[in-house]
Amino acid sequence: MLRFSLWITLILMVLPVASEEVDGYVPPTFTVGVQDFYYPPHSFIEEGRYAGFGRDVLDLFASHRGYRFVYVPQPYIRNVVDLLGGKIDFQYPDDSKWLVEMKLPHTIFYSNGIVGYMDGVNRNRADLGKPLEELKRMVMPIGWTAKDYEPLVTEGKLIINQVGSVQAVIAMVLKGRVDGAYLNADVVNYHFASMGREGDVAIDTTLPYSFGHFTLSSKKHPAIIEEFNAFLNEQADAVASLKEKYHFKYDKEPSVQPFTVN
Missing domain, CATH: 3.40.190.10 (Periplasmic binding protein-like II)
Structure with missing residues (x-):
């Protein structure tokens, strides 16, 4: 253990000083x-x-x-x-x-x-442009709010599930458990593009969104x-x-x- 500690100390002594602290200057x-x-x-x-x-x-x-x-x-x-x-x-x-x-x-x-950021309802390609009445169940991350859709929840026309991560939101969309995901449009696009499926799910700009x-x-x-x-x-x-x-x-x-x- 002593030899190991000494070896580490010697290595640290010969390592170059980080660029932001050259000649003792700290930015x-x-x-x-x-x-x-x-x-x-x-x-x-x-x-x-x-x-x-x-x-x-x-x-x-x-x-x-x-x-x-x-x-x-x-x-x-x-x-x-x-x-x-x-x-x-x-x-x-x-x-x-x-x-x-x-x-x-x-x-x-x-x-x-x-x-810029655009947060709104992301739907399957085939559902883009469909009437708001067909949005029955939506998912979004815990802690998020979708104020434009709260009246529908109050009226019992929409159920909103909240989950703990962006990955969990995407998973519910992929499994078909929801009609849409309230999330950032570029985040959704990034996920599906990384899977070679860009455009399969996208923000529906005919529905209320926040920009x-x-x-x-x-x-x-x-x-x-x-x-x-x-x-x-x-x-x-x-x-x-x-x-x-x-x-x-x-x-x-x-x-x-x-x-x-x-």
């Missing part, structure tokens, strides 16, 4: 609360490392500004608590429309939109949020290339709006 370091669940192409954990489009954009910004980001994967609501309590510097993704009442007493600074933009938020660093906004403008082509890399298809809102549930 300004900030913590970023990120979502901890499998949500590609936006984010996923790969070999214990936070990865995906979100990380690529934030890392690109950090490299341009000489910053270092430490990512803290945890549930969204935990990130909000830690952001409001000053335990983390930034949160991604965030949206001023999420948990409004919880955030209300606080001043939070949001960046410009980074990537917005993922942003970077902070309570402590408004100046860096402004720097990030400038980066998004200056590096628009680079960000667009990352969107192409991750095959985003629903980054922009359709020109035709869905009808609303009465």
Whole structure:
């Protein structure tokens, strides 16, 4: 055991110093609360490392500004608590429309939109465009809300099942246990494309959906949020290339709006 410890010590002594700490310089370091669940192409954990489009954009910004980001994967609501309590510097993704009442007493600074998101009912190809009345059972992740569909639930016209992961949502669609899945359109597209079945299940834009933009938020660093906004403008082509890399298809809102549930 002693020989093993000595061997490890010798190896550590000869390893090169990480680039961000060359000559003893440590760049300004900030913590970023990120979502901890499998949500590609936006984010996923790969070999214990936070990865995906979100990380690529934030890392690109950090490299341009000489910053270092430490990512803290945890549930969204935990990130909000830690952001409001000053335990983390930034949160991604965030949206001023999420948990409004919880955030209300606080001043939070949001960046410009980074990537569009479209959350709605994803149906089998053959069911796209069918009347809302034919949607009898729907599934979505635990903790999600589908406000446009709550009146149907109240009236007993729709049953919504909630499951613990994106994978479980997709599984229920594949097994035909539901008529639709309330989920992010690009996440669904990613899953079915990875199986060689792109388009088999897709968002039905004739039904109510929610569209917005993922942003970077902070309570402590408004100046860096402004720097990030400038980066998004200056590096628009680079960000667009990352969107192409991750095959985003629903980054922009359709020109035709869905009808609303009465």
